[in-house]
Amino acid sequence: MYEVKLLVENERAVRLDKLENVSKRFKALENAANTTASALDRSRRGHLSYVNLTYLQDTANNRIKERDLAERFEIVAKEARRVALVPLDGGFGAHILSFFLSTLMFKKHGLVEGDDLESVLSRTGHYLKTGDLDTAVRELNQLQGWPKVLAFDWLEAARRHLESKQAMEVLETEIILNSLVEAS
Structure with missing residues (x-):
């Protein structure tokens, strides 16, 4: 057992x-x-x-490049000056009068003070020349009336450009951080 x-x-x-x-x-x-x-x-x-x-x-x-946006801005600014004096409910006569009076207005340059159309366009142009598209968009967004209506497409294109640029920067940063985490 x-x-x-x-x-x-x-x-x-x-x-x-x-x-x-x-x-x-x-x-x-x-x-x-x-x-x-x-x-x-x-x-x-x-x-x-x-x-x-x-x-x-x-x-x-x-997407639209910044230099293309700057070129388009010049066209938008020219057209905005032509309709600067037209009220939103203005008729054909108001448009003709504004067109002729716009040729007599002086263009401003650089960072000038003021909320008038020429000041806003001048500051926007300055920011575009210095490569600060974000501030240029903020500045041009201050427009009112017909000039803002004319600038709407330009503003949308600039915003799309800035959004895609920011998304790329975020993804690049994420990739760098992931590679640093894997390396350590």
């Missing part, structure tokens, strides 16, 4: 040892799987950011 008990105990010990071995292997496999899953997740996020950035850059190639 003692020998049977000893045999059973030995067999149990061998089986427990094998189970412990299997358990250790499963733990090691689980750790490896977690490490691999974490690395794959980081890689997927990095790739997704890269794909988004590539898409935005392709979109950016099709």
Whole structure:
């Protein structure tokens, strides 16, 4: 009876040892799987950011450039000056009168004070020449009446340009941060 008990105990010990071995292997496999899953997740996020950035850059190639916006602004400013004196409910005569009187008005240059059309156009032009499109949009957005109606499309194009530029900067920053996290 003692020998049977000893045999059973030995067999149990061998089986427990094998189970412990299997358990250790499963733990090691689980750790490896977690490490691999974490690395794959980081890689997927990095790739997704890269794909988004590539898409935005392709979109950016099709968007209006700042120099094109500056050229369009000159056209908008010229037309805005022509209708500067027309009230919103003005008729044909008011448009003709405003057109002729606009030729007599003096253009302002640089950062001038005032809320009149010429001051706003002058400051907007200055900001465009210095490359500050955001401030130029804010400045031109102050227009009222027919000049603002004429500038609406330009303002929308400039806003779209600024939005895509900002989105690209955010994605570039995210990619850089992800690469720094992976490197450390």
